[in-house]
Amino acid sequence: MDCEAFRDRLDPWLGNHLEAAELDGARAHLSVCAACRDLAEGARRDAEGLDALLSGGDRTRLSGMVSGAARHGGLRPRWLPWALAAAALLPVFWVLVPGLGPTPSPVSPIVAEMEHANGPVQWLDAGTGMWKTLTAGSPVSSSGRIRTPQGSQASFRCEDGTRVCLNAGSQVVFHSDRHLEVERGQIWTLVASFDAPMRIDVKAGAVTPLGCVLDVAVTERQSRLTTLSGAALFRDLKGGRRTVTTGKSCAIREGRLGMLEEAPSADESEAWVKILNPWVEPDPEAPDAEGLLRYVESAGSRKDPQRRRSAAVRMASLASLRHAGGLVGLLSDSDGEVRVAAAAALARVAPEPRPAPLDVAQWKALPEDGEDLEKASEPWQLWWAGRESGIPRTR
Numbered sequence: 001m002d003c004e005a006f007r008d009r010l011d012p013w014l015g016n017h018l019e020a021a022e023l024d025g026a027r028a029h030l031s032v033c034a035a036c037r038d039l040a041e042g043a044r045r046d047a048e049g050l051d052a053l054l055s056g057g058d059r060t061r062l063s064g065m066v067s068g069a070a071r072h073g074g075l076r077p078r079w080l081p082w083a084l085a086a087a088a089l090l091p092v093f094w095v096l097v098p099g100l101g102p103t104p105s106p107v108s109p110i111v112a113e114m115e116h117a118n119g120p121v122q123w124l125d126a127g128t129g130m131w132k133t134l135t136a137g138s139p140v141s142s143s144g145r146i147r148t149p150q151g152s153q154a155s156f157r158c159e160d161g162t163r164v165c166l167n168a169g170s171q172v173v174f175h176s177d178r179h180l181e182v183e184r185g186q187i188w189t190l191v192a193s194f195d196a197p198m199r200i201d202v203k204a205g206a207v208t209p210l211g212c213v214l215d216v217a218v219t220e221r222q223s224r225l226t227t228l229s230g231a232a233l234f235r236d237l238k239g240g241r242r243t244v245t246t247g248k249s250c251a252i253r254e255g256r257l258g259m260l261e262e263a264p265s266a267d268e269s270e271a272w273v274k275i276l277n278p279w280v281e282p283d284p285e286a287p288d289a290e291g292l293l294r295y296v297e298s299a300g301s302r303k304d305p306q307r308r309r310s311a312a313v314r315m316a317s318l319a320s321l322r323h324a325g326g327l328v329g330l331l332s333d334s335d336g337e338v339r340v341a342a343a344a345a346l347a348r349v350a351p352e353p354r355p356a357p358l359d360v361a362q363w364k365a366l367p368e369d370g371e372d373l374e375k376a377s378e379p380w381q382l383w384w385a386g387r388e389s390g391i392p393r394t395r
Helices: 003-008 010-014 020-032 034-053 056-073 080-096 271-276 289-297 299-303 305-318 321-330 336-349 360-365 371-386
Strands: 110-117 121-125 130-134 139-141 144-148 154-158 163-166 170-176 179-190 199-202 205-209 213-218 222-229 231-236 241-245 248-253
Touching: 003 010, 003 020, 003 034, 020 034, 110 144, 110 170, 139 144, 144 154, 163 170, 199 213, 205 213, 205 371, 222 231, 222 241, 231 248, 231 321, 231 371, 241 248, 241 371, 289 299, 289 305, 289 321, 299 305, 305 321, 305 336, 321 336, 321 371, 336 360
Parallel strands: 179 199
Antiparallel strands: 110 139, 110 154, 121 130, 121 144, 144 170, 154 163, 163 179, 170 179, 179 213, 199 205, 205 231, 213 222, 222 248, 231 241
């Protein structure tokens, strides 16, 4: 796609109505063309300004004027501020004269996009109450409900970079890119680092990932969390909580958390995911904190403890607040030197108020999988989970 073709397709691009092939072409063009990026960003800002002021036909007409001016005149038109000012008066007029003007309808933000599927995947159209078919590249709006029929599996990429795969017979709600709800079935997720926690709601409980790879399965009888890499805080609705680390599994049955169990191997658990998306092995020589964190969290890294410790030290020196969840997860690690690296990084990046850190010698001396280790790391887990403020409970 060249500049002229992109400008001709600006209107459907703004409305997220491009076909998958066109969307790929637009993204490729925007990655190399600064002029069209500026044009697109300006047009989107203008459209968002109109969305905040208008609804219905008035929004459609003015949005068309904005994108049309952008296509034919290049940059933001000089009359647009006057149009926005006039538009701002329309809601006042409609309030003063009851019965005039359209009823506003909120616009849901896009929180994810479907990447791949090996069968039909459906989303619930809230406007009609009917299930419709998704295709690769289809956007998912906030609170979008997605289901995979038997025989179909699909993968999604959230706006924050988190990847979510749905196994066959699953149903999930994307409340936002950092808040999922698994209503039934099984998901696999690779959680992206961010400066606020993610939450996954399940029947009778919730999961707070600590920067990791998770398998979450929900049936009529239980909700089960398996941590394939990293750690996660699993809570029921009665105040029970457990830290589920790499290779461990835990279930909520009859509303209560059970004991930790040994999980199947990661290869066995991820077999269906690898068919859908070829697995990329974490890199111990990654140049950034994100890649190094993924390596240190991975089960395979434990085969070479010294290399893992070296990667943990480099990761800790590069980490920022967006990696705090993964660092908190590593405070429960079985290797004392990895715990020390995570604690040192948290002392540097975590904002106040925060738990008082133990000194280096204490973190290193804590016994593996003991009550003392659990007690030391728990305040940090609750600190991270507490940053969920503003995410409402759904059940």
